[in-house]
Amino acid sequence: MLYTFGELFLMLVVILVAAEIFTNALEHLGQKLNISEGVTGSVFAAVGTALPETLVPILAIMGGTANASVNHEIGVGAILGAPLMLATLSTSLMGLSVLRARGHTGHIRPERSGFLRDINFFLGAYTLSALAMFIPHEGGLEALRAVISGVLVLLYFFYILLTLRASSHLVDQGHATEAEGEMFLQKLGLKVSLATILVQIAIGLGLLVAGAKGFIHGVEDASRLLGITPLLLSLMIIPIATELPEKINSILWVRKGKDTLAFGNITGAMVFQGTLLPAIGIALTPWTLRAEVLAGLTFTLAAALWLRITVTRKGGIRVWHLMVNGALYAGYLVLALSL
16 A cells, blocks of 8 residues: 555656646747647647546557456546546636635636637537437447547547637737746757757656556556446546646646636647547447436536636636536535445
8 A cells, every 4th residue: 555655646746747847848839839828728738638538548448458348437437537527626726726826706817719619619529428328329320429429529620720720819919828937958058949849848748648657557556445446436536647737737827827828728628538539439438328427427517617607707717716616526526426
């Protein structure tokens, strides 16, 4: 047990260091390419840090164990658990990180149009993914499930297109990505160039993936000691590890006052995980409805809808609004453990 928790602590340190390296390089990349914070956070950071939680369900579905049903449970749970974690726990931790500095009525101000685009795409795609669970595998309806899977993939590429198209206009409005301080490799005497930026991104991303994989291994060992089922493990435990890069990156950015980057990292990852990953699940697993799954879907959509409501209210998002998302996560835990 001591070894397991020692591994968890060590991997957490690796992820923290990697997140600093990664976010520092991304800021310089965004500034070098003269793109908006929305693109840097919602596309570059979101896709990069989504690698750990993308690999988990794919590896599980493709044959993580000799038991196909267990593989499917882990895969589906990891696919649905990641957006749940982002929409609830990750956003609330981001709010908690600035609670002392801004107060519970203080504002968090992401760029509004990009934020709404992310949330709207996620709500639409995730609702479509949920509806696919009600479509049976027999009766000639298999083709409909395949169509939904294809539509989800197309939605993500359409989302990327819209995000990139909006970038130049946002830069003109003052939402360009601006790096804070020197790039870490610059401190070693290297000049800032596209090549050195990409090298630092690769180093940070490699450490993020390695740290997340090590953390997942420790979490799996800990879950066996707790006697948690594969589905609950993948819905509740694994996402805590796989979403650590997004959590840490967003906390680092929001504490620097880079609210658009902070929120874009989370909402952009939600779009990625609400489109491409469910498309894989629908295509490669039974993708059937269970009580734990229904609870996860419901709380995830409720949390995302709450974020959309708050950003459109007068005054926008306040720190205490994100505490509601944390309460939703706590409510989900209580319900899931009682099922």
